[in-house]
Amino acid sequence: MEFTGKLDRDKILDIASSVGIDRAQLEKDMEDPKLKRTIERNLDLASALGIRGTPAFVIGKQFVPGAVDASALKQLIADARKS
Numbered sequence: 001m002e003f004t005g006k007l008d009r010d011k012i013l014d015i016a017s018s019v020g021i022d023r024a025q026l027e028k029d030m031e032d033p034k035l036k037r038t039i040e041r042n043l044d045l046a047s048a049l050g051i052r053g054t055p056a057f058v059i060g061k062q063f064v065p066g067a068v069d070a071s072a073l074k075q076l077i078a079d080a081r082k083s
Contacts (some may be wrong), residue, residue: 003015009030017023029035049058057064057073060080068076 003011005011013023013026016026046052046056049063051063051065053065055067057068057076059073059076060083062076062080064076
């Protein structure tokens with residue numbers, strides 16, 4: 001989250017390694033066709049919903065763009081469950 005600049009594969013792997021992620025496992029996961037399909041479906045859904053940034057939440061029928069603190073998020077969930 002602290003990195004600013006252009007991300008490429010090598011930079012992503014370097015950052016992942018620096019925070020304790022197993023580089024070899026990440027490289028393997030990045031090539032997993034099942035994970036690629038999941039990411040593509042998520043991107044397609046985000047595009048269909050008009051979501052262009054993160055974080056973003058869909059809670060019940062409400063779209064919530066941007067960061068939300070825990071108490072607000074809990075309230076939004078509680079409200080959605082009531083309706």
